[in-house]
Amino acid sequence: MDEQQFDRLKKVSAKSFNDQKALIKKVLAGRDxxxxxxxxxxxxxxxxxxxxxxxxxxxxxxxxxxxxVL
Ligand SMILES: [Zn+2]
Known part of the structure; x- marks a missing residue:
């Protein structure tokens, strides 16, 4: 894996981690x-x-x- 690929991977996983956290917050707040x-x-x-x-x-x-998370 070259450095460029690694950077891209880091960005993707950070984004999906943040998406996941946002989803968890909404569900825990009672949102459907x-x-x-x-x-x-x-x-x-x-x-x-x-x-x-x-x-x-x-x-x-x-x-x-x-x-x-908890
Ligand atoms: Zn499903």
Whole structure:
């Protein structure tokens, strides 16, 4: 990987990380946010059953663990 490719990769991952943080904030604030891939609502799943707390859509294509945020 040359330096230019690395720079581009850094920018892309920073952007998607920020997008993810913005999405998490909206969902935690009670906003109804559709999954970008399947369009079903994204829900917050709390770890009653010791599953990882996270944001999940009905089909599972959105799957964001929250442990790195909280
Ligand atoms: Zn989905």
């Amino acid at each position: 946010m559709p999954c970008q891939q399947c369009g079903t609502s994204i829900r917050v799943v709390l770890p009653e059953d010791k599953a990882t707390t996270g944001l999940y859509c009905a089909k599972g294509c959105t799957n964001i663990a929250l442990d790195f």
